[in-house]
Amino acid sequence: MSNNSMILSSRRAFLGATGKTLSATALAMVVGSNIKTADAADASQDIQILNAAIALEHEGIAAYQIAATSGLLDPAVVDIGVTFQGHHKGHRDILVKAVETLGGKPAEEKSLGAYAKDLKASTLKNQADVLRLALDLERGAANAYLGLIPSLGPDYHQVAAQMAGDEAFHAAILANALGQPIPKAALMFG
Amino acid sequence: MKKLSYVILCFSAVLLSSSVFAKDAVNASDPEITQVTSQGDSVPPYAVSEQLVVEGEKLYKRRCGGCHSLDNNRIGPRHRGVYGRKAGAVVDFRYSKALRNLDVIWTDQTLNEWLVNPTAFARGTSMGFRLKKAEERNAIIEYLKSLSSAPDSSANAQ
Numbered sequence: 001m002s003n004n005s006m007i008l009s010s011r012r013a014f015l016g017a018t019g020k021t022l023s024a025t026a027l028a029m030v031v032g033s034n035i036k037t038a039d040a041a042d043a044s045q046d047i048q049i050l051n052a053a054i055a056l057e058h059e060g061i062a063a064y065q066i067a068a069t070s071g072l073l074d075p076a077v078v079d080i081g082v083t084f085q086g087h088h089k090g091h092r093d094i095l096v097k098a099v100e101t102l103g104g105k106p107a108e109e110k111s112l113g114a115y116a117k118d119l120k121a122s123t124l125k126n127q128a129d130v131l132r133l134a135l136d137l138e139r140g141a142a143n144a145y146l147g148l149i150p151s152l153g154p155d156y157h158q159v160a161a162q163m164a165g166d167e168a169f170h171a172a173i174l175a176n177a178l179g180q181p182i183p184k185a186a187l188m189f190g
Numbered sequence: 191m192k193k194l195s196y197v198i199l200c201f202s203a204v205l206l207s208s209s210v211f212a213k214d215a216v217n218a219s220d221p222e223i224t225q226v227t228s229q230g231d232s233v234p235p236y237a238v239s240e241q242l243v244v245e246g247e248k249l250y251k252r253r254c255g256g257c258h259s260l261d262n263n264r265i266g267p268r269h270r271g272v273y274g275r276k277a278g279a280v281v282d283f284r285y286s287k288a289l290r291n292l293d294v295i296w297t298d299q300t301l302n303e304w305l306v307n308p309t310a311f312a313r314g315t316s317m318g319f320r321l322k323k324a325e326e327r328n329a330i331i332e333y334l335k336s337l338s339s340a341p342d343s344s345a346n347a348q
Binding site for chain 2 (some may be wrong): 041044045048049051052054055058094117118119136137138140141142143147148150151159177
């Protein structure tokens with residue numbers, strides 16, 4: 001092998017090795033930046049969904065407030081409603097913290113009057129009407145949480161399931177108060 | 191080196207083509223339906239299965255009622271008239287950017303894809319709720335269709 005061919009050969013080897021190193025580095029950079037972008041996109045998606053859940057809790061809190069001050073409920077029923085409202089406030093606080101941790105801005109509540117209009121509170125004439133509305137909202141909320149779990153990041157699966165459990169508990173109490181029969185089939189929610 | 195570049199190139203091509211196909215799927219609705227605009231009360235309703243509508247009404251209350259109503263915006267926008275309407279078109283509802291920018295008319299196909307996985311259909315949407323069972327999706331879509339007006343054939347002819 002001549003000196004020239006030795007130089008060419010080592011240059012090829014050097015370029016090849018450098019090329020491989022550069023390619024691997026470039027690939028790692030591209031992949032790394034894609035992962036970062038994906039993380040940011042996932043966080044942004046979680047913020048959107050968690051904010052919808054906050055809006056749901058705001059509405060639940062307002063619904064119990066409207067019910068408690070409607071003058072349509074027995075005092076014992078008001079007490080139960082206020083306890084349930086406390087659970088919803090607990091959910092809201094957890095969700096607000098989660099959104100803030102992800103760098104988002106938590107959804108704000110609307111005015112009580114706006115919720116009253118949205119929920120057609122003016123059509124409620126007696127305690128049974130109020131309980132039916134509360135039951136519809138709690139059932140809907142339990143189903144909503146169960147249905148959104150697959151779309152949320154895994155960090156929030158458990159808390160969403162816990163909230164669904166609370167809503168299902170509320171729904172069971174309300175259904176019982178309304179004298180509704182126990183569902184025969186399994187998997188009542190979700 | 192060549193081999194690696196080739197692999198990256200192929201991978202990029204696959205990604206690009208899959209995103210193009212996904213876009214096509216979203217826009218694949220009937221061109222006549224995409225011309226639907228706001229319809230008045232005088233236009234006829236869509237043809238629907240009464241049996242499915244009855245089932246769909248019950249399911250709508252259970253599955254969608256946590257966040258939606260027919261006539262009032264709540265967590266999500268009101269739903270009366272949603273079938274045949276452009277996505278993100280309820281004027282007094284504050285949509286996510288994803289829905290505002292979604293160029294889709296709600297039809298059987300698009301509503302079905304949306305309900306299967308809304309965040310895949312419109313990344314960044316606030317709606318995370320997925321409706322797993324096809325028969326439930328069909329019934330709810332039929333119910334929503336029963337509450338919407340069919341395209342006015344005379345308007346389409348103009």
